[in-house]
Amino acid sequence: MGWTRRPCATFRKVAIPATAKRGILERGCSSVAGLPISSGMTATDPRSLLYATDKLSPDEARAIAAETLKGCDDGELYLQFAASESFAFDDGRLKLADYSRDPGFGLRGVTGEMTGFAHANEISTAAIRRAGETLRLLDPAKGKPAAPPRRSNRHLYTDASPLDAVSFEKKVALLERIDAAARARDPRVKQVTASLAASWSVVEIVRADGFVATDIRPLVRLNVGIVVEKDGRRETGNFGLGGRYLYDRIMGEETWNRCIDEALAQALVNLDSVDAPAGEMTVLLGPGWPGILLHEAIGHGLEGDFNRKGTSAFSGRLGERVAAPGVTVVDDGSLIDRRGSLSIDDEGTPTEETVLIEDGILKGYMQDRLNARLMGVKPTGNGRRESYEHAPMPRMTNTFMRAGQDDPAELLSRVKNGIFAKSFGGGQVDIVSGKFVFSCTEAYKIQDGKLGAPIKGATLIGDGPTVLTKVAGIGHDFALDEGVGTCGKGGQTVPAGVGQPSLLVDGLTVGGTA
Template identity: 50%
Template sequence: MTTDAIAFFLNRYGLTTDDLNTLLGEALADGGDYADLYFEYCRTNSLNLEEHLIKAANRSVAQGVGVRVIVGEKTGYAYTDDISRESIRQAARTAACIARDAAKSASPVAVTARAAAHDLYPPVEPVGEVSIERKIELLRDIDERCYAADRRIQKVQVSLADEWKAVMVATSDGVLTGDMQPLARIGVMCIADQDGDLRAGRAGGGGRRGFGMFTEGELGPEALAREAVRLAILQFDAVDAPAGPMEVVLGHGWPGILLHEAIGHGLEADFNRKKTSAFSDLIGQRVASEACTIVDDGTLPGRRGSLNVDDEGHPTSRTVLIEKGILRGYINDYLNARLLGVPRTGNGRRESYRHIPMPRMTNTYMLAGTEAPEDIVRSVKRGLYAVQFGGGQVDITSGKFVFSASEAYLIEDGRITAPVKDATLIGHGPEALTKVTAVGCDLELDLGVGTCGKDGQSVPVGVGMPTIKISEMTVGGTQR
């Protein structure tokens, strides 16, 4: 994988390792601690079906190189979409001028190719190589199944997007590595109409696997259509959500998005280095109940958030963030690991060559406990069972969050009863973790729909959790 990616760039653009060493030297010409070159070639395809017709079909190619120079805490960054020696040299000189330091005169170490530590996405019929006819056939199959499932379905939208990205990273400390990264995602939305009351249901997923993931199982046409229709129809029977403090049970899988937003971002090293996170200076202290162990793991095969190497060329890893309630560490990139004096975790990520890398999550989830999910529900006298989440907001500094539940139910006398609508969960990330009183044995990761935003950049991620009970959380709804 590594050698293939390196050969792809060197052969395609007529470059040599000597050229890379020279360009890194240009980047450090005005002084600097470190420099790197990030090469990217990305080919994307997308199809959208609506009203039984393909309404959009797009194909695009993006390529370029980002050059970064670091001096202390200062970073100079420049990029070019022309992968030629002269254009890269100009970008290197620009980055060097931004981060110049006449007192330093570091010289780059000659780059040597290093093999990736992982092989997480073997090329089994990549989605990007499947004919457009087969892709259209798949979308039409889902479309037909949705309409056939219930007469109240009035509109269906189905989309399929895939990308193939090759990256190569050369650093001034002598690293030369690369990766070829497939990624695909399918999405379905159904709109149901019952006497003028319109409700939408959504389903989808994907990952770094072959086209076969969309032909059967949880992401096959039958399962996707059934789930999207179910979620749309379910809302016709929903009652108003209760309001006020109560016990809350979170279902397994996608509800891990609450961990990602309310906890995960606060554990990114840049926020903690700058003392702007609710978790700053708390390593070694209890920040959650003993039942909680939370990890970030970029090494899970085929997952949406997984990578063989991060966008700085460092191998991804499994990082324990919270262990039995004790904060053990943060996720970091090259810059923040160096400034904090800690090992890198392989979480330096960027949206594209146009963007500077920063600490970002990969697949973030809570480890399973020992309790049966049905026993957790039975232990609740009155509360809310939240299965799916829509949008949410979190304040990194304070830790406060608000999430809307797109699928939730009442729990009454230990039984799941009526579905509810317009429920929101309001809380404080660290405080919510201390109130986790039960953790189920049913850990599950999401189906591969997550996209994380930070500082204007978006990257694919994964989330997950087992069923858990939080002893008290504020639910926003209608007071009963």
Template identity: 60%
Template sequence: MSDTDFRPLEDRISPETAVSLLREATAGADDGELFFERRRSEALVFDDGRVKTASYDASEGFGLRAVRGDVTGYAHSSEISEAALRRATGTARLAVGDGGGTWAEAPRATNRRLYTDADPIAGVSFPVKLDTLREIDAFARALDPRVVQVSATIAASIQEIEILRPDGVHLRDVRPMTRVNVSVILDQDGRREGGTAGGGGRVGLDGLLDPEDWQAKTREALRIAAVNLQAVPAPAGVMDVVLGPGWPGILLHEAIGHGLEGDFNRKGTSAFAGLMGQQIAAPGVTVLDDGTIPDRRGSISIDDEGTPSGKTVLIEDGILVGYMQDRQNARLMGVAPTGNGRRESYAHAPMPRMTNTYMLGGDTDPADIVADLKDGIYAVGFGGGQVDITNGKFVFSCTEAYRVQNGKIGAPVKGATLIGDGATALKKIRGIGNDMALDPGMGNCGKAGQWVPVGVGQPTLMIGGLTVGGSAT
């Protein structure tokens, strides 16, 4: 589908017809909405000295939802027409059945805009994007003769959503997203190691394609690769671990963030279910989910149900004080929605999801935290990880980590994995740095087969007694 195939929504279905069919679908329900989406995305990949991928995608569609109690009826279509909407109405009604529900109050209105509505794809010409990719490749190779491969990516997208409710509320949001990534591989005496750096947000491409920005990313990718060339096998055993600021917050996101989403706690399947008001973390630990930070990757002016995004305190000074909620789970738990109802696309029903989840900083100098580490690991970069929501157990692989002995940072290590469980790790935090930072804008979060962009952050932290899986004995 080309961009010229898109037509305004009112050209396909009259607002009066859409509202009428939506009311028919949600008769007797507690809640529901019609979610329209139009999305365009572009990705350019320059790999090994040539353009490897140049893709452009355009899609649109709608999702119709009717909610009654804990039951959801959902139908979606990539065809936006009255006929398709009538078919969806019949499907969604199957879950609602007969009888009368108590209709939920509509989301409150907001005029807040957290990011531009300009199309980042059109903001920079195609030749400029290609020239920038070539410049990144040449710059990386000129920095270090050991560079044997460079991969650079420029990605941009624009998502336009409209939410129509049976009570006549009509909401709209336009969400840009951009990102630049650089990966390099170094070869030294037959040993090859790689490094990756990147980031972006809900901003135009102009700033990301400024040489000062992409050169910094390229140098960082090269630095990580050079560190990994010197890495020795990681030790194994139970030891104290210091986590660096920023991106290591991904461990916080996975290990406890999902466990504080409303649906898992309503159903009692979270390791934190039933613990509201109790001490679940060390004193001084305060964790928030904040979708209101301007231009951030995880930010949303409104969520995918129309609720304005919020700044929700989850843990305050070690005490569990809040969960992240969509409309359905909030209603069933007798609390207010927090603006965390998110969906991957029109083809998915919303559910409670994180936005930008981070821990506030403390008052300790990060250098003092490292100096207090007698024998352990200092981890500043993470790759993939996984967590079991029911018990909070996690496994994370480190992409950049160092051995620390007697407070001195030693050789970099490779093959280190951190193993533990979120509930225990929270209570073993000691030492919270004054250097809280957010990640550079590269996070995606998966849940129930749906992926959404997110942000993470934290200060330097020391966690006692994590299991480190390594390759050394």
């Protein structure tokens, strides 16, 4: 969703050489994924993908974590097995069918502000001990080790793997049906791209104090892109959805037909679009996905690392008014089945609802364990990492603005001259200043309180802290996005969710083509 500087004060990151990333299916053992199952486990236990008798047992993992992390303030052994697949149907044929499995671990030790981190794609006692040599370069801890996360048995999504529930043939057949149905919708359709993706990850967090937490994470996504042409002019439309559930939620005929309808409607609207106006004007933002502006414009600025270092536009402003009355912003990783949700974060902390701004007053920041400890506050379950190859950092989960009391139609009627931004393609933000730039993928002129012609080439320009003070109306039509967001920060990408009600903002700069 955006770019930022890497916030972690990483002392050293080393990729430990391992034997070849063995194709787990190449080994001839009769067991889960071809691995000899560790003692005390069954073939159906997902943790058997992390532990093997000849490599590492759960008891050995706890012992090695205690051994290698001794003398650290904090840290963990992060074990992960991830399987993923993706399919792309383009130009009337299957263009991509990709499948991968990736086991590995990351070992992190923290003392003060220093982090030592190493990872390898082989889960074994030997590899973890080699990784532990990196942590010897850390300064010795001066205080007591940090307390472990609180325990939780909450499960926000199924343990089942979406990859195994539907055959390869059915997945390809679905994309073929989408392609054919989309082309039959309208003679102006010239190109259709349909993609399907899923992942399934088993993670276990092992700490030196004996704390162990396991999470099993499914994720699926369906996306449809359509190109239409009229009188030599081509325009595109896109729509997708997904979440932490199985394929059955997105493979139903009603669901994928909706994806086609939404993508086609956007493409046809853009086919009739005119050049966007430019200048400072009132902007009405639609509900749901336009919350990406909120995510970028202020969300990153409310993450703990930037505020601990004093580099955010919101640093040192707790208790101050930073937004117009009525503006309440929360980050909530505990929503059932949502793309940005996690039962526990990547440090083992249960996710929760964190109120960031309440009725315009700054109430808190999103925290991982390191920055929470250094700021003297509690972690909020926002310690996230892309994979075992990365150290965790404070990241958003599902970040949104709560509903207000205004009728969206009444908000539209207030606008004499402005634009309605229904959908965005993405954006960028500078964390220090809060300045952002967003491109609209579907937008309309507003004249005398009524929607006018669709426009193309519109960008929204501003800075997060200022925009929050210019909110003039908050609709009662709150919606979350459809489950397609991916957030980038510090070289890592993670799935994330956004949302908001209709939002009226006075005096936002629009960069147009007119």
